[in-house]
Amino acid sequence: MILVTIVSVSLNDDILEGIDKLQKTLGFTGRSEIVRAGIRNLLAEERMKQDLEGVVNSLLLAVHDEDSDDQVALIRHLFDKIINVHLHNKIDKHRCLEIFSLKGDANDIKEIARRLQANKKMHFVKLIVV
Numbered sequence: 001m002i003l004v005t006i007v008s009v010s011l012n013d014d015i016l017e018g019i020d021k022l023q024k025t026l027g028f029t030g031r032s033e034i035v036r037a038g039i040r041n042l043l044a045e046e047r048m049k050q051d052l053e054g055v056v057n058s059l060l061l062a063v064h065d066e067d068s069d070d071q072v073a074l075i076r077h078l079f080d081k082i083i084n085v086h087l088h089n090k091i092d093k094h095r096c097l098e099i100f101s102l103k104g105d106a107n108d109i110k111e112i113a114r115r116l117q118a119n120k121k122m123h124f125v126k127l128i129v130v
């Protein structure tokens with residue numbers, strides 16, 4: 001017997017619209033399936049991060065509300081020693097893109113990604129280990 005637990009989630013209009021678009025373009029049968037696929041990706045990414053150790057090279061991308069520039073700057077300065085390159089630019093009326101090229105201890109790399117990911121003003125955060 002497969003146990004299924006129903007969890008209610010509050011989503012804003014932007015996310016709902018995105019889910020419905022994904023459903024059409026990727027051919028998912030329903031919203032639940034998309035949410036499950038998204039969570040599976042997050043879990044896989046998390047497992048990948050847990051396995052990281054030693055000195056790691058990576059690229060960290062983040063898109064956030066323009067009004068959170070200060071919060072990003074605070075996080076960034078905590079990790080100055082592992083940031084080789086940092087680009088920041090405004091991509092549209094309300095959003096900024098941050099690109100970090102990082103080299104340093106895996107724990108620091110995981111921590112900067114975690115801090116950005118946990119920030120509510122982030123639209124998108126992606127860590128790419130190279």
Ligand code: NI
Binds near residue numbers: 066069088090096
């Ligand atoms: Ni900005």
